[in-house]
Amino acid sequence: DAKTTQPTSMDCAEGRAANLPCNHSTISGNEYVYWYRQIHSQGPQYIIHGLKNNETNEMASLIITEDRKSSTLILPHATLRDTAVYYCIVRVWAGTASKLTFGTGTRLQVTL
């Protein structure tokens, strides 16, 4: 699976958009970009994923660059409850089970 690089931490004011970047310059054509988050040592929570098109759901939007070497997770109106560690994961469907590789992620702090 491709390696990802994320900033260690970011701050965002409540009500503003939080834009979390992720670099995955070695991504291959059949690898997807997944985002999870982990709130205060709870179990990780799936947010969104995509292959090459931009994606949006009720939680967030995912913007993937045309060359697919980087992506941005957008939380359109961040709230205090969005304070968490956000993980960007790139992976293929490998063998008979998918193994997510979690790095150290980006710690997002949403402030008043």
Add this chain to the structure above:
Amino acid sequence: NAGVTQTPKFRILKIGQSMTLQCTQDMNHNYMYWYRQDPGMGLKLIYYSVGAGITDKGEVPNGYNVSRSTTEDFPLRLELAAPSQTSVYFCASSTKQVLGNIQYFGAGTRLSVL
């Protein structure tokens, strides 16, 4: 909506003791996983299972054992607990979807070995 349930939530063990961390899911998922998370670090895969009776090692399996006798349950066994096994343990489950699979996690078991 139970999802993935882990028990216990907290446990303190003495060195050399053994215990079983329980994990059960009610979503009829074929795939189940055990991860550990050390302070300030990401998750590391210990073992996983693609169905009842089938298990395989992840990246850090030493000191652990698993079994999968039913679709719902995937217990993790620690034999001869060591301080290095102090960690938070997460169980997860998933089902194959058209675009890959999405894992659902339990709330975790916080284990201290003293």
